[in-house]
Amino acid sequence: MVTVHDVARTAGVSIATVSRALSNPSMVATATRERVESAAAALGYVPNLQAAALRAGRTGAIGLLVPDLANPYFAAIAQGVAETAREQGLGVFVVDSQEDPEAEPGLLRRLARQTDGVILASPRAVEADRAVAGTTPVVVVNQTGPRAVAADFASGVHQAVAHLVALGHRQIAYVGGPAASWGDAQRRTALAAEVRDRGADGLEVLLLGVFAPTVDGGESAVDAVAASSATAVVTYNDVVAVGLVRALRARGVRVPDDLSVVSFDDTYLAGLVTPALTSVRTDLRALGRFAARQLVEPTDAAEPLTLHPMHLEVRDSTATPRA
Amino acid sequence: MVTVHDVARTAGVSIATVSRALSNPSMVATATRERVESAAAALGYVPNLQAAALRAGRTGAIGLLVPDLANPYFAAIAQGVAETAREQGLGVFVVDSQEDPEAEPGLLRRLARQTDGVILASPRAVEADRAVAGTTPVVVVNQTGPRAVAADFASGVHQAVAHLVALGHRQIAYVGGPAASWGDAQRRTALAAEVRDRGADGLEVLLLGVFAPTVDGGESAVDAVAASSATAVVTYNDVVAVGLVRALRARGVRVPDDLSVVSFDDTYLAGLVTPALTSVRTDLRALGRFAARQLVEPTDAAEPLTLHPMHLEVRDSTATPRA
DNA sequence: TTGAAAGCGCTAACAT
């Protein structure tokens, strides 16, 4: 390995000059700088980031922990994070917990040690997880707590329900996500509030059990949905809706003719499938950018949780209920 | 920050003993070890990985560079990599170049400095990129060169063409991917070979220009496809096929009735859309596992490029050509 | 079994 010492010897200067010439060129005479640069190039010198990090106390990178890299929801957030990171000259390391809550503390611990700050986009990460990060700053996404950023699920639920009610639906089922998901709890609470507000109009909401936030999870929800008297379904996310719609079709239940479906997230999947899904969206890249900025330069600590707006995108999976 | 010194003072031992008790417990008396452990726990000590890495010369993590996190192809590879890494007690950092070839050398350089080895799954990474990794070992995916792992695209092309020819197609268009993609070049070469072999049977292949490997890219290919006399299309990947099918539908061209489509990759997207796509698949998790193992414990250097088999998955996007 | 001490490669005072 080529070190500053080798470059210094070749260039005929001290190691301090090498360091300066490379990281603070203005502090060095032009001739010297050029000598150092050509020596470094000739030897193929590359700075050891571990050493620089140890010395500087910072690594120049931030981390992002997500539950599932294959879910476009997190890919979109990651893009936002990467944009802001690039502006700041920081690297981004993404780690995937593969929907395994057990593995998260370990992954987070390592990630926190190797970076200057971590964005936790895993819905199951909680207090215990924060502790594991030690002194490394943490910003959580779709969670509550200090330095949290979340989609305004209550508003999203309200828009979804208002849309369905306007179409004439009165019996709505919710196909819920992971038990420990804060976002799922938000959706459930908001649905309960809708029932309170609209109960007089005959609105009924059926909250269905815990399903994996995957295509398979959506498919496995088909029994519960079919057994209910609901004319419309709201799902935890796009991916679940896709699975559910497939399983429904296999049973001869047509969407939206026999059953309307509204999903959350509105990732690109929602517009891809047939029928295209009516879905509640957040600007995820903006969410990612915000989370990253919050990590780099925390704004007002007075506002611990920042909510991002949601908007209903009406497509082809919702219609007036039959008869 | 709590360091070994703090723990040593609290436990009444030297820093060397702290280090041993924590990383090599068998070298320390049980009583001492327990004292150190409780002191560390009480103080909330967490080892500084930068320092350990500097000293040990290794970071305990590997890196994975992909062009697009939102493409399920790479998510599947990442899962395979993560599986093997976990077995080896290594962390995995994923970095997304966002389909920007310009950014790759910089990202790779940083990734290489922060890890013990890098898997390059970006189709555009080349010789120059390898150099940037310096002494850090690199394994490339879907590229040629030393320590490379790739899908057997020639076989995949052969299967796709055989399927289409058997259905009665003679005019096939190829909707190609990024110019610098090795995998794209492989597909084109293999298609040319098919024409040589089957030209006598009347097979004609139209190679279409460079398109982005995204949904948008597929949509933008619709003009060229519609203008051709092809009755079947092979696309660079699933995502492109999805975009193309959408754009075709918007023009009233039905798949597979008016045009057959075969895609590459067979990610979960292929089975999700309507019609479900006939696609050529590789076991991507196995590919990822193999790449990671190749990085950790390189096997026979005699075989520089390892090919993984492809299999055609026939679904609903291919049919007999009309009239 | 434990401790003292060297040093991984780098940067930032401080001195010249």
Next chain:
DNA sequence: ATGTTAGCGCTTTCAA
């Protein structure tokens, strides 16, 4: 403008 030096936190000889 450049050099000398201390030291980031850790592991690992080498001695005791």
